[in-house]
Amino acid sequence: MFLIMSKRRLxxxxxMMEIEAPLIARKARxxxxxxxxxDEFGERVPLTIADSDAERGSVTIIFQAVGKATQLLSQxxxxxxxxxxxxxxxxxSELEGYKHACVIGGGVGNAIAYPSAxxxxxxxxxxxxxxxxxxxxxxxxxxxMKAVCDHLYITTDDGTYGEKGFVTDKLKSLIDAGNHYDLxxxxxxxxxxxxxxxxxxxxxxxxxxxxxxxxxxxTGMCGGCRVKVGGKTRFACVDGxxxxxxxxxFDELMLRNAFYKDQEKAEYxxxxxxxxxxxxxxxxx
Amino acid sequence: xxxxxxxVRNHNFKEVTTGYTPEMAVEEARRCLNCKTKPCVEGCPVNxxxxxxxxxxxxxxxxxxxxxxxxxxxLPAVCGRVCPQESQCEARCVRGKKGEAVAIGRLERFVAxxxxxxxxxxxxxxxxxxxxVAIIGSGPSGLSCAADLAKAGYDVTIFEAFHTxxxxxxxxxxxxxxxxxxxxxxxxxxxxxxxxxxxxxVIGRILSVDELLEDLNFDAVYIGSGAGLPSFMGxxxxxxxxxxxANEYLTRSNLMKAYNMEYATPIRKxxxxxxxGGGNVxxxxxxxxxRLGAExxxxxxxxxFAEMPARKEEVEHAQEEQIEFLNLENxxxxxxxxxxxxxxxxxxxxxxxxxxxxGRRRPVAIPGSNYELDVDTVIVAIGTTPNPLLKKTTEGLxxxxxxxxxxxxxxxxxxxxxFAGGDAVTGAATVILAMGAGKTxxxxxxxxxxxxxxxxxxxxx
Numbered sequence: 001m002f003l004i005m006s007k008r009r010l011x012x013x014x015x016m017m018e019i020e021a022p023l024i025a026r027k028a029r030x031x032x033x034x035x036x037x038x039d040e041f042g043e044r045v046p047l048t049i050a051d052s053d054a055e056r057g058s059v060t061i062i063f064q065a066v067g068k069a070t071q072l073l074s075q076x077x078x079x080x081x082x083x084x085x086x087x088x089x090x091x092x093s094e095l096e097g098y099k100h101a102c103v104i105g106g107g108v109g110n111a112i113a114y115p116s117a118x119x120x121x122x123x124x125x126x127x128x129x130x131x132x133x134x135x136x137x138x139x140x141x142x143x144x145m146k147a148v149c150d151h152l153y154i155t156t157d158d159g160t161y162g163e164k165g166f167v168t169d170k171l172k173s174l175i176d177a178g179n180h181y182d183l184x185x186x187x188x189x190x191x192x193x194x195x196x197x198x199x200x201x202x203x204x205x206x207x208x209x210x211x212x213x214x215x216x217x218x219t220g221m222c223g224g225c226r227v228k229v230g231g232k233t234r235f236a237c238v239d240g241x242x243x244x245x246x247x248x249x250f251d252e253l254m255l256r257n258a259f260y261k262d263q264e265k266a267e268y269x270x271x272x273x274x275x276x277x278x279x280x281x282x283x284x285x
Numbered sequence: 286x287x288x289x290x291x292x293v294r295n296h297n298f299k300e301v302t303t304g305y306t307p308e309m310a311v312e313e314a315r316r317c318l319n320c321k322t323k324p325c326v327e328g329c330p331v332n333x334x335x336x337x338x339x340x341x342x343x344x345x346x347x348x349x350x351x352x353x354x355x356x357x358x359x360l361p362a363v364c365g366r367v368c369p370q371e372s373q374c375e376a377r378c379v380r381g382k383k384g385e386a387v388a389i390g391r392l393e394r395f396v397a398x399x400x401x402x403x404x405x406x407x408x409x410x411x412x413x414x415x416x417x418v419a420i421i422g423s424g425p426s427g428l429s430c431a432a433d434l435a436k437a438g439y440d441v442t443i444f445e446a447f448h449t450x451x452x453x454x455x456x457x458x459x460x461x462x463x464x465x466x467x468x469x470x471x472x473x474x475x476x477x478x479x480x481x482x483x484x485x486x487v488i489g490r491i492l493s494v495d496e497l498l499e500d501l502n503f504d505a506v507y508i509g510s511g512a513g514l515p516s517f518m519g520x521x522x523x524x525x526x527x528x529x530x531a532n533e534y535l536t537r538s539n540l541m542k543a544y545n546m547e548y549a550t551p552i553r554k555x556x557x558x559x560x561x562g563g564g565n566v567x568x569x570x571x572x573x574x575x576r577l578g579a580e581x582x583x584x585x586x587x588x589x590f591a592e593m594p595a596r597k598e599e600v601e602h603a604q605e606e607q608i609e610f611l612n613l614e615n616x617x618x619x620x621x622x623x624x625x626x627x628x629x630x631x632x633x634x635x636x637x638x639x640x641x642x643x644g645r646r647r648p649v650a651i652p653g654s655n656y657e658l659d660v661d662t663v664i665v666a667i668g669t670t671p672n673p674l675l676k677k678t679t680e681g682l683x684x685x686x687x688x689x690x691x692x693x694x695x696x697x698x699x700x701x702x703x704f705a706g707g708d709a710v711t712g713a714a715t716v717i718l719a720m721g722a723g724k725t726x727x728x729x730x731x732x733x734x735x736x737x738x739x740x741x742x743x744x745x746x
Binding site for chain 2: 023024027037041042043044068069083084085086087088089216217219220221222223224226228233238252255256258259260
């Protein structure tokens with residue numbers, strides 16, 4: 001059992017939690033992830049490690065309630081327990097030796113991009129962050145990101161905060177203004193990572209993306225998370241989750257992520273009804 | 286042995302065979318000739334005292350029979366169910382030369398089940414000798430190594446990557462062949478003997494082998510991490526939606542209980558399934574798919590029935606449950622629709638050619654015999670290799686080109702104080718061979734630690 005040490009709502013759908021896991025905190029590095037299972041009936045779900053503190057013995061996760069498991073987790077409070085919490089999994093990012101990096105996050109992806117920006121910054125790189133959101137009310141981690149970069153550019157699709165437009169527009173304008181990036185990191189929805197990679201390919205800038213395929217064990221024993229990179233099949237949980245954005249088959253990843261879409265939608269709707277009026281007793285709480 | 290009706294059981298996950306009654310067990314036990322030479326014992330990888338325990342059954346001393354078995358085998362309820370007895374103990378039975386061999390496996394199972402239902406006292410905890418051993422992996426080899434070391438007084442900690450102990454016994458072998466309550470009982474017995482099981486611990490990530498030895502002061506480490514890395518065929522269409530490794534399909538169903546609607550993990554609702562391979566894993570996947578509601582389930586295997594590595598009983602059970610066998614056929618490519626979903630598999634017919642280096646006749650494709658099999662799910666069960674994580678994170682741990690850990694006969698690896706056994710060493714094999722390797726390593730670890738202690742006390746003088 002793993003204690004939830006603290007909880008903070010970052011916006012309507014995104015929650016930050018600090019989990020007591022001293023052994024994981026000691027080893028966790030940027031780019032790695034954990035797998036949690038809330039209770040006996042729950043699924044195993046991967047979440048990227050957003051931060052870790054070896055002294056406090058804590059691992060921070062930031063997640064959006066998109067499915068049943070994350071929805072139920074978001075309803076837990078500080079002092080509650082998570083049944084299983086496994087990690088650190090995956091390969092750590094290699095973030096040494098870069099001079100000028102641009103870290104791009106999309107929505108909740110900013111939480112996952114944040115530790116990479118922090119590590120690049122600590123390694124002495126000049127770091128620009130482009131943080132993209134749909135609109136003002138879902139902007140997260142603004143102060144945290146500001147503290148680990150040289151320039152923070154916030155974009156919103158509807159222009160309600162920061163600059164109006166997509167992260168790709170901002171990236172292009174920064175490059176065209178003479179910024180010489182030797183690394184771009186893009187983390188967010190698959191289409192966003194795909195289009196960022198398309199932009200940087202034209203400029204020949206090395207680009208890393210963090211992939212989010214469906215996973216079960218997260219240790220390389222099932223291949224459920226397989227992705228095609230450079231024409232080869234790789235397991236994201238052990239070979240990644242970070243890969244060269246110019247080599248990833250994003251279209252196949254999008255298709256594979258829709259594997260259980262119908263079943264997930266039905267379950268999510270059922271979960272959302274819980275606590276909303278005449279609750280359906282599911283026996284899963 | 287009594288069993289559920291095939292056309293009923295292929296819609297549920299309850300155990301297929303219901304086991305002997307005491308009367309049936311005694312009657313079967315009486316068939317044992319109690320030979321002086323005991324060839325059956327040689328056929329058993331952990332050398333269970335077979336004629337002795339069977340004789341105790343004839344006297345209705347079931348608890349004594351259990352004690353006799355557990356002198357050498359710590360998981361009899363498991364072994365009695367999943368061992369391929371026809372190629373081990375029962376293959377050597379003298380009665381098998383004319384007529385049927387004594388049903389040693391079924392008798393072992395009966396005794397273990399009887400003990401589970403009637404035993405009153407938990408196993409005893411040995412007096413501690415003050416030495417600590419770490420075991421990586423809680424599958425059959427880790428469990429049997431832990432049991433022997435705990436009996437010898439060691440302070441044993443098992444580190445398991447999954448949230449439940451048991452390895453392949455919980456994620457691989459389905460409920461209808463090995464009820465999970467039995468596995469958890471066996472593990473609880475080990476706990477009662479003082480073994481500490483830590484789940485959610487991926488060694489190589491959260492802690493390294495070196496940290497176990499140096500920082501956590503374990504005197505020795507046993508690697509029983511199995512062969513969990515699935516092989517794929519490398520054919521077109523293998524990344525389509527609806528293609529699973531058998532490991533993934535079985536893990537979803539067995540470990541995550543996707544077959545039970547109360548559990549959240551999803552699994553594909555298939556109409557027609559092709560399972561590629563001819564081993565026990567292929568049989569398990571096919572029979573699981575049938576139970577999950579598929580109308581048609583095919584086993585696609587490139588050789589003939591005679592070469593099939595699966596247990597005979599499982600093949601027969603699968604046939605009774607209306608699994609269709611397409612032997613001497615081989616997949617060429619998997620065909621998808623515009624949404625990336627599997628809609629068929631192109632198959633080519635094979636014939637057996639000349640024997641290859643392994644002595645088996647090599648299957649050869651018959652040109653032009655291709656046809657399309659109408660399936661919406663493909664499960665690949667063509668084998669597994671050891672996971673490379675421990676090799677990558679443990680300096681000086683030698684492996685062969687398939688990633689199998691190199692060991693001497695006593696289970697010692699190229700690293701001092703580090704032992705290994707089971708599928709991590711041999712590649713995918715059987716439960717009982719893994720248990721045998723765990724026992725061998727336990728004896729070697731005991732000898733190693735005693736030797737080290739003796740050397741230490743000499744230098745102190």
